[in-house]
Amino acid sequence: MGKFSKKKISFAGPMIGKKEEEYVLDALRNGWYATFEKHTKMLEAKVCEYLGRKYALGTHCCTLALHLACASAGLKKGDEVICTDFSWVATAYSIVYTGATPVFVDIDPDTWCISPQAIEAAITEKTKAIMLVHSFGHPAQMDKIMEIAKKHNLKVIEDAAPSLGSKFDGKKTGTFGDSACFSFQGAKIAVSGEGGIFVTDDKEMYERAVLLANMGRTNSKKNFWSDFVGYQYTIGNLPASLALAQVERIDELVANKRKIFGWYYERLKNVEGIKLIKEKEKCFSNYTYPSALLEEVDEKKRNFIVGEFAKRNIHSRAAFPRMSTFPALEARYENPECKKVEEQGISLPAAHNLVEEDVEFVCDSLLELLGKKK
Numbered sequence: 001m002g003k004f005s006k007k008k009i010s011f012a013g014p015m016i017g018k019k020e021e022e023y024v025l026d027a028l029r030n031g032w033y034a035t036f037e038k039h040t041k042m043l044e045a046k047v048c049e050y051l052g053r054k055y056a057l058g059t060h061c062c063t064l065a066l067h068l069a070c071a072s073a074g075l076k077k078g079d080e081v082i083c084t085d086f087s088w089v090a091t092a093y094s095i096v097y098t099g100a101t102p103v104f105v106d107i108d109p110d111t112w113c114i115s116p117q118a119i120e121a122a123i124t125e126k127t128k129a130i131m132l133v134h135s136f137g138h139p140a141q142m143d144k145i146m147e148i149a150k151k152h153n154l155k156v157i158e159d160a161a162p163s164l165g166s167k168f169d170g171k172k173t174g175t176f177g178d179s180a181c182f183s184f185q186g187a188k189i190a191v192s193g194e195g196g197i198f199v200t201d202d203k204e205m206y207e208r209a210v211l212l213a214n215m216g217r218t219n220s221k222k223n224f225w226s227d228f229v230g231y232q233y234t235i236g237n238l239p240a241s242l243a244l245a246q247v248e249r250i251d252e253l254v255a256n257k258r259k260i261f262g263w264y265y266e267r268l269k270n271v272e273g274i275k276l277i278k279e280k281e282k283c284f285s286n287y288t289y290p291s292a293l294l295e296e297v298d299e300k301k302r303n304f305i306v307g308e309f310a311k312r313n314i315h316s317r318a319a320f321p322r323m324s325t326f327p328a329l330e331a332r333y334e335n336p337e338c339k340k341v342e343e344q345g346i347s348l349p350a351a352h353n354l355v356e357e358d359v360e361f362v363c364d365s366l367l368e369l370l371g372k373k374k
């Protein structure tokens with residue numbers, strides 16, 4: 001194959017088939033006026049059925065679903081929310097939108113998910129909720145987290161953005177917390193372009209979220225009447241039609257991602273200095289983004305590898321910077337495990353269209369750039 005792949009080895013990319021084409025075409029032709037929410041309602045019903053949740057609300061994206069989760073949990077100025085420091089910043093900003101303060105804690109180095117011990121250590125009398133992320137599809141340690149939440153009477157919000165189809169102890173992610181949110185953004189396991197969904201079993205939270213997502217429109221005095229300031233957050237019917245097809249195929253999508261991870265695992269499992277993030281006990285990951293810690297390199301070398309990959313037509317990603325280091329948030333947290341991942345973490349390509357030879361090329365390139373033998 002040489003040192004350049006003719007095929008773009010993409011970080012992410014969807015699996016689009018006949019079902020997707022059919023549903024989108026149906027939405028395009030028929031999803032207007034009286035049926036303008038047809039596919040949205042079908043998507044919400046399908047997600048409820050799949051998860052065994054009572055209520056779902058489709059949103060323009062997961063960030064907005066997370067805002068609804070925080071707002072419907074009653075978070076406000078003066079409240080603290082214990083939050084992982086390792087995530088896309090949407091996780092933290094959704095807390096900030098409500099006026100509440102994210103308190104950033106460290107991760108479990110084996111899963112890159114929030115550390116239950118760190119949660120417990122950060123609880124104060126102001127703590128109102130825990131915001132966890134099922135990082136890159138790996139489930140967080142939900143037994144411990146729910147135990148802590150119960151003991152301290154805290155709400156739990158699952159940022160399940162990349163984790164549709166993952167499980168902890170046989171139970172699907174997104175079914176543990178008071179609410180949970182998934183993303184259908186284009187790099188996720190199931191896509192709609194932009195898209196998200198909020199789920200809960202709590203009728204009051206759901207009804208509050210629906211009102212907030214629809215401009216506070218109650219129609220209480222007349223049609224179009226709004227009783228408080230709300231937002232326009234709902235998903236469009238067209239993206240919902242695509243998300244619906246994808247959710248109906250989620251088992252197939254998960255199986256494909258797990259197959260891709262398996263190819264990486266076979267080649268990298270015994271390489272010293274490469275720590276692949278693999279399912280921990282009781283965990284079932286959808287492996288949306290197969291990731292590794294390059295234990296022997298510094299940040300500069302990790303970035304060099306990402307750059308060299310790009311020259312070979314391989315699209316990888318450096319791991320997230322700690323959110324607590326962003327100017328809009330507060331830089332007063334240590335979180336050494338997050339720092340390590342920030343500097344040495346890499347997510348490897350896992351677009352749905354990869355074949356084993358692509359993964360082999362990525363692994364060979366990685367070993368070469370690390371100066372390791374095949």
Ligand SMILES: Cc1ncc(COP(=O)(O)O)c(C=O)c1O
Pocket residue numbers: 061062063064087088090091133159161162182183184185194195196
């Ligand atoms: C952990 C996490 N939370 C939230 C989001 C936000 O999702 P969206 O882009 O659908 O708003 C993402 C998106 O990448 C994410 O990875």
